Amino acid sequence: MRPAVEQVIQSLRDEILSGAITSGTRLGEAELAGRLSVSRTPVREALSRLAAEGLVELTPHRGARVASWSEEQLREIFELRLRLEPYAVRQAVPRLNAHQLDELDELAEAMIRYRDVGRLVELNRRFHGMFIEAAGSPPLAGALKAVTHAAVVHQNFADYTPDAMHRSLNHHVEMVAAARAGDGDWAEAVMRAHLYNARATMIGGNQ
Amino acid sequence: MRPAVEQVIQSLRDEILSGAITSGTRLGEAELAGRLSVSRTPVREALSRLAAEGLVELTPHRGARVASWSEEQLREIFELRLRLEPYAVRQAVPRLNAHQLDELDELAEAMIRYRDVGRLVELNRRFHGMFIEAAGSPPLAGALKAVTHAAVVHQNFADYTPDAMHRSLNHHVEMVAAARAGDGDWAEAVMRAHLYNARATMIGGNQ
DNA sequence: CTCGCGCCGATTGCATGCAATCCTTGCCCT
DNA sequence: AGGGCAAGGATTGCATGCAATCGGCGCGAG
Structure with a gap:
């Protein structure tokens, strides 16, 4: 035990x-x-x-x-993620093996099927976590853990508009496609768009 | 107590x-x-x-x-700092008041005078810490704390060549000058140069 | 002679008990 | 009646005791 x-x-x-x-x-x-x-x-x-x-x-x-986060802190968290996560994805792409790519595909598709918010948050966390892990940099992972694992995502995931949610899910799929093609530039760009989309929704949509 | x-x-x-x-x-x-x-x-x-x-x-x-860090981890830590600290400095510049600018000047000059490595590390930590604090983003500060406060600096501060040390100290002074002029772009660029200089020394100079 | 197994000392991990601090509520004084 | 203060209750913070686990070492077998 x-x-x-x-x-x-x-x-x-x-x-x-x-x-x-x-x-x-x-x-x-x-x-x-x-x-x-x-x-x-x-x-x-x-x-x-x-x-x-x-x-x-x-x-x-x-x-x-x-812990809870103010809107200002959410801005700051996204500013941080925008500077680290695209880089993490770029580093991760050439290191992903076939098994991991399959798992990412499963996660992306599972997120499309599930409509339960709690489940969605967990799947999203694992999706992003896999890229961060694969980047192979403990310091980077540590810095992102604090802002990605956080309840931040859950706190505002429900505020997604249907359109924003649709874009977000498509980003996941596209990111895996880019990774499968071994195109780090592509994957990095998608992650950046992914985060901007999330940030816009969060900032616009909550109290 | x-x-x-x-x-x-x-x-x-x-x-x-x-x-x-x-x-x-x-x-x-x-x-x-x-x-x-x-x-x-x-x-x-x-x-x-x-x-x-x-x-x-x-x-x-x-x-x-x-904790101790391998050369590979040092690379990763500097990659992280390069993505966050120049941004932090840029955010900090417009928020620094006269008192803080004076304190930064004192720190920069004190570092020129002192030759003791331990003291130098402490002053350097406070110098960088002031910019990070002034950036006003707790998440950013948290992410940087792990890699800046760390013994990383001390572990390799002794490996600085005289030239690299000279450049590093001048960077500090120049950064304060840029901050005093309210020029965030300038300060950000100096910080970037500062980190590249440190990284080059560290990677080239240790075991 | 070398490798493997089992025992023992040492250290960690957890539970409980006690003292210090803080919040709350009621009372008294103004 | 309102505000300040003090006493009570509750909770945190720390110390100590005990059991579980791990690393080291010696002994025995191959």
């Missing part, structure tokens, strides 16, 4: 990313410990690590809250 | 960044707890957070070690 703290992190991450815990809700150590059937010690450590990842905000003596 | 865990984090960070603890040395929980006169619990938490920051590597059941 894996260490308990990892279990707690996994559980909390899943619950946050899937939207089971809404942004801003209070996370008491005792409550979580009881719910997950562990002591407060691993919960403490898990919260600490998640705070460093940016998923929860940790204020001294006031407990932890699920 | 501030929470103990913060003290531990501060102490460890200082010791690592100042080079008092060499890269790769083992960090036992009991040893640290005894040395810092606290229990193992805050040490544990501190190590966890520093691991998330990338300063220490934490392997299950094998304790923590001060």
Whole structure:
């Protein structure tokens, strides 16, 4: 059995990313410990690590809250992603093997089929994550993890207009096609368009 | 008195960044707890957070070690910095007030005077940190913290040739001049040159 | 002589207990 | 009646104790 703290992190991450815990809700150590059937010690450590990842905000003596992002912060996050993710895709393309390309295809198609938002977020996370992983740069992956894994996507995925969603899904498919053709320039350009599309929707469509 | 865990984090960070603890040395929980006169619990938490920051590597059941970087990882880190820091400087320039500009001048001049490597690293960290802070983007700051605060700089600062060091120090002065003139383009270009200069030295000059 | 297996010390990981701090609520004073 | 203050409750933060796991070492077999 894996260490308990990892279990707690996994559980909390899943619950946050899937939207089971809404942004801003209070996370008491005792409550979580009881719910997950562990002591407060691993919960403490898990919260600490998640705070460093940016998923929860940790204020001294006031407990932890699920992080939320202002519109301004969303702009900044997309500015960051625009500077890193296209580059990551470009680096990833020549390193993807046939098996990974097939998996990317499956993910892209699965996203077209599924209409459930939570599932969509998870598939999207894995899709982007595969490129980031394949880029083969731990520092790059670390920098992007904080802003990609984040609940950011979920927070505003529901705000996509049908048109924007359609474009987004098509971008995924086109990106895999570009990768399969070994054309890094193409894939990079598609990712850039993908992010601009997402940014425009997010900024325009939320409160 | 501030929470103990913060003290531990501060102490460890200082010791690592100042080079008092060499890269790769083992960090036992009991040893640290005894040395810092606290229990193992805050040490544990501190190590966890520093691991998330990338300063220490934490392997299950094998304790923590001060992180070290291969030449390949250094390349990747500079690739990352090249994509983020010039942008950060550009964003920072219009937001810098007179007081901050004076402080930057002082830092740049202090770096010319001091010849001690440890002191130089600290001043350099504060110099870059001020621009990153002034950029006003928490996500950007978070992404850069992992690769700038890191012992990376110290690990290879000693490898600078006299010429490269001279150029580097001049870059700092020029950057402040550009910032004072309110010319974001200029400052951004200088930062880019600054990083290329550092990268070339690092890659050429170490084992 | 070398390789493999099992035991032992050491370290990590988790649970629980206690003290310090903070938020809340009710009361008193103005 | 409104504001400030103090006491109570609850929660966090830290220390310590115990069990589980890992690395090292010696012994025995091939």
